Amino acid sequence: MELRTLRYFVAVAEELHFGRAAARLHMSQPPLSRAIRQLESDVGATLLHRSPAGVTLTAAGAALLDEARALLDQADRVRVRVATAAGATTLTVGFLGDSTDRGARRLADAYRGRHPGVEVRVRETDLTDPTCGLRAGLVDVALTRGPFDETGLTVHELRADPVGAVLRADDPLARRDRLTLSDLAGRRWFRFPAGTDPLWQAYWNGGERREGPVVRGVQECVQAVLWNGTVGMTPLGHEMPEELAVVPVVDMAPSRVLAVWQEGDRNPLIGSLVGIATAAYRA
Structure with missing residues (x-):
């Protein structure tokens, strides 16, 4: 066989x-x-x-x-x-502003147990680069979220998370059990800087052009909602300050958690990490 x-x-x-x-x-x-x-x-x-x-x-x-x-x-x-x-003893892994994901912690434990002689270097990036420096050659493999331009990359889905709207707890919509994108029409949303991957920007803006503050990182998103009542989106299950609420948005596609590396890169350290991550992120 x-x-x-x-x-x-x-x-x-x-x-x-x-x-x-x-x-x-x-x-x-x-x-x-x-x-x-x-x-x-x-x-x-x-x-x-x-x-x-x-x-x-x-x-x-x-x-x-x-x-x-x-x-x-x-x-x-x-x-x-x-x-x-x-001589291949180091692996650089990029994370998209969220290396605290339980799947990432399980992966770290499992990978270290499997390959104690491999040094893993971690590079955490902000939300403006969903490939976590992969295209710039700064990392060997990225643990990130889609969607983005996948040209020249190999993409392996690890998990898909439903998403919700991040609102101030005193927002009238925060009392709802569920929302649709139409419920959020006309509201100000946080946006990413010009030049950010357009597929990525469109997804987190619910497929529409939005007006609102420009942010780069997770904490900036949180503060934009706290200070301005801006609408944001987040995968369900992420911890938020008690002043905020997350309400599921039922007509928005799930957020795909991905392992991504350069097309044609057959580094066995990457292959091993992706294999272990497949189990770790779905546990």
Whole structure:
């Protein structure tokens, strides 16, 4: 069995959905389905039950999943050990103004446990560069959020978070259980400086051109709401001062948490980090 095919199988087994697994693997669904069928033929057992309700693992599939994870983990360790022996002992990771994410903390613990000989350097950036210095060559891999121009980059989704509007606690809309973007029409929003990636700007402005204060960092966003009653957006679950409230916005697409690196960069330290991050950010 090829490691690539085992990676395909693990993705389907974890997602329990061929479409999501294909997106995670950055491939189309038909070749993924063919690869899984061939794997089932190779092992002589049905690994997945397919039905209109979804995908479930068979007993044979559950057994293979455990073994496949162990094999892929060992292969990952081998690649990193060879790379470190060859002198690749540092990795610079960019974070988008939020290295306190629980997923990031779990990732740090797991990566250090797996590769204690690798020095990880952290570069935290403000909200004006969603690639965290990747395009400028300042980091090897970015743990960030989309959307942004992905030209020349490899993008791997780690998680998708629903978002909400950040409002002053005394704002009449703060008493609502949910909001739509139309509820926020006519309000002042915080904006990012000119030159910020237009896809990124448009997402955090709800797809509209907005008026309001220009901000660069998370704390500036918070202060803009506190001082001016400005509307902001944030992933749900982020801690806010008690003077602020976060209300879910139901017609805004979730915020995608991403691992991003330069297209064609096959540094095994990056591959290992992305693999560990996939589990850490979804735990």
